[in-house]
Amino acid sequence: QDATDVPKQKHDYQSDVARLRKIVINSLYSHRDIFLRELISNANDALEKLRLTSLTEKEVLSGAEEMNITIKALKDDDGTGRIIITDTGIGMNPEELTTNLGTLARSGTSEFLARAESTDTTGAGNLIGAFGLGFYSSFLVADRVYVASVAAKSSKNPSPAQYVFESGADESSFEIYADPRGNTLGRGTEITLVLKPDALEYTDPQRITELVDKHSSFSSVFPIYLYTQRAEYVPVEEDEAEKKDEDDAEEVDEDEATVEDAEDETKSQEPKMKEVTVDEWIHMNSQPPIWMRDPKTVSDEEYENFYQATFKDYEKPLAWHHFSGDSGSGVSFKAIIYVPSHLDESYWQNPLLTNSRDIRLMVKRVFITSDLGEDALPKWASWVKVVVDAEDLPLNVSREMLQSTRFLKQLRSIILKHLLQVLTRTVEEDPEKWTQVQSVYGNVFKLGAVEDVKNRDKLVALTRFSTNQRNSTSLDEYLENKKKGQKQIFYLADMGSTTDHLAKSVFIEKLHARGYEVLLLTDPLDEIFVQNLRVWKRVSFQDVAKAGLRFGDEDMSPEEEKEEQKALTEEFKPLLDWLKKEAKDVVRDVVISNRLVTSSCAVVADMMGYTANIEKMMSSSHSGVRNPMHEFAKKQKIMEINPRSPTIQGLLRRVEQLPPEEEGQDLEAEEELREVASVLIDGALVRSGFSVPDSNEFFVRVDRILRRSLGVSETAPTDTTVKPAPPVDPEPIEVEDLFQAEWPDYIPGSLRQPPQHEEQLVWEVEEIDDEGNPVKHDEL
C-alpha cells in the first residue's frame, strides 16, 4: 500500500492537552530552555524501549543501523529557523502518534491543571516542573511542530510506514497523515520544530551545545550528535586548478610542459586555496556518565544538573552521596543517592502506600528499570532518588528475574545504609542544611522509626523535638540533660497545639519549676512514635498527663511518701469524698497531687486511660463509632488536687462547714458550693486539654458565679424581649427584581454581593404595637 494515498486525518486535542499547552505557553516563557532536555529525554526513552524490546524481538532492530540521537539546528535563507531532533528508537505508528501526543494519560491531570490555572505564572511554572511537561514543551519555542515517525518492525508489522503528526501552537487540533517523503527514517522519530521568531537563538549550535552540556549530556547512554557546519580552506585540486588555468593558456602546444613547470613552481610556493563548508556531526556526550567518574572530579553543579535532568525536578537536591561497592553477592556497582529538597504532596496523603519509583537500575551503563517492586525500600524512604549501575549482572536481566536475585535485597540495605549515612553526615557537617532536612523529613524519621525496626535506632537518632527548655533536641541530648535519679523521659503530647501553649500546661508546671526537661509534642505522629518506641536507651517514656510520674529524687522513700499521701488524704478526706460525688461522671477518682505547683487541680489519665491527646486522635479516627473499650478508657481519668493551693484549702473549709445531715442540710450553701465545684472540675478538664461534657451548662454556671462575685442578684432576670420578625409577606419579592429596581444596570445573576452604591438599601419594616397600631420610630 502506498502510504501517501491515505488522506490527512484531523483530530481534536483532548481538552486537558489544550489546557496544559495554554498554561505552558503562558507561564514558562522564562524556562523555555527545557524543551530540549524534554525532547532528548523522550528520545532516550524511545531508544531504551527499543533496546528492551529487542531482547525478545530481534527484528525491531532492523530498519536503522545505529541507535542514536541527532540534533540539527538550521537557519533558513528566509530568516526562519528549525530544530530537528531525530532518534532511532521504538517509533510510533499513526494510532500511537494520536494517543501519545494528543492525550494526557497521567493520573491527577485535571486536578493539577485546575491548580496551575489558578496560580500566578511563576507558581504555575513550579507546578509544571513537578508535573513534567514532555512533548508539549516543544510549543514553548515552536509555532509549528512536525513529528515524523516509523514504528519499529515487528512480526505483525514487517514494513511499517512513516507518518506525520502536525500541529500549530495555537491550534486546538492536530493532523495525522502519511509522510509524503516516504520512509526516510528507517526507524524512529524525527521532531521538527519551526521556531517562533523570538526563539531563533536556538539555531546557534553553540547555544544547543551549552544546553546539552548542562542538562542532557548524561541523560542518555546513547550517543547524541549535533550537526555543525564549518568553513575550511582546502587547496584547490589539480584538475580543478588546471581547468581554471585553461582560460589563461591560449593554446595547447609544445609549450605546455613549460607552462606546467612554471605553474608547478608557483603552486609549491603558494598553493591555491578555496573555502568549503564541511558538515560535521559532533559527539556531545562522549564523557563517561557521572556515576562512573571519580567523585573528586565531579563538581556540585554537575551533580545538581544530573539530578534535575534525571529525576525531572526543578529544585536542586538537598544532599547526595556518590559511592561504589560490592554487594557481597559478587555484584560490584556504582551509585549516587539523592535527597530531594521536597516531598511529593502525595507522600503524606498515604505514606504507607507509597512505592519507590526512582531507583534507576542500570547494568553496565544500560538502563534496565526503575520499578524494583513493592518492597524495594521501606515506605518511609520511598522518596529517595538513586541511580545504581551494576557491573556483573547480565544485560538481559528482566524485572522478574531481578526480584529473585540476592542483589536486590542487598541493594535495599545498601541504599538505606548510605541514605542514613548522608543524613547523619548533614547533622554533623552542615547545620543550615540540617534545619532544612528537619523541616522536610522530620516526620518521615518518626514514621520510619515506627515502620523500620531494623533501622530504628538510626532513625530515632535523627528525630528532633521541642522541649520546655529548647527548640530542638535529640533523644540522646535529652538524656545527657537528664537529672540525677531521673528514670523517665518526660513528654506532653497535644496534637494540633503549639509548643508555647504546651509549655504553660498544668501538667508540666512542677517539672518546669524544678528544672526538668519535658518533650512538647504537637504532631499526631509524635504520640504514635512514643507509644511504639516506649523506651530509649533503657529509659522509658512518661506521659506527664498520666499517672505514674516520678522525679527520681524524691526526698522520701516510697513508704514515707505513701505515709505523707495518706496523712494528706486523711486531712482532705471531706473534700475528696465530696468532690468524688460531684465529679463522678467525668473522673474515676479524686486524689492528692504531687505534680501541681500553682494550679489548684488537674485531670490526668490513669495508666489505662486516654490522655486528652489520645482521646482527640481516637475521636478523629473513630468518628461516630462507639466502642466499649474506648468508652471505658475515656473514663479512666483521675482528678488531682493541689493540697497547697489556697483555693483547695478554702474549698475544704467550706465543705467542712456544711452542717452534717442529721443537723439538717443548708440547701442554699450546698448548692452554691456545688456550683463552685462543678466550675472547678470543668475548668480542670479544659486546662488539661479535655473538653467539658456540656459547654452551655458550663457557661451558665460561670455566669452565676460571676454574678455572685460582682454582688449582682443571682435571680435577677435578663431582659429577654426581642423584636419579633415581621409577619409573613404574602408576595415574596424576587431579590433580583429588587436589585433591578435599585440599580437599573444590574445584570441578573451576575453578582453575589449587591453593588456598592452611595445610598444604602433600606428595609422598611412596619412594627405594630399590642393593639395593632403601627409604631413610629425616628430611625429604623
Ligand SMILES: Nc1ncnc2c1ncn2[C@@H]1O[C@H](COP(=O)(O)OP(=O)(O)OP(=O)(O)O)[C@@H](O)[C@H]1O
Ligand atoms: N521520541 C519519541 N519516540 C517514541 N515515542 C515518543 C517520543 N516522544 C514521545 N513519545 C511518546 O509520547 C508519550 C508522551 O510524551 P510526553 O513527553 O508528553 O510524556 P512522557 O514522556 O510520558 O512523560 P514525561 O515527559 O513527563 O516523563 C510518551 O510516553 C511516549 O510514548
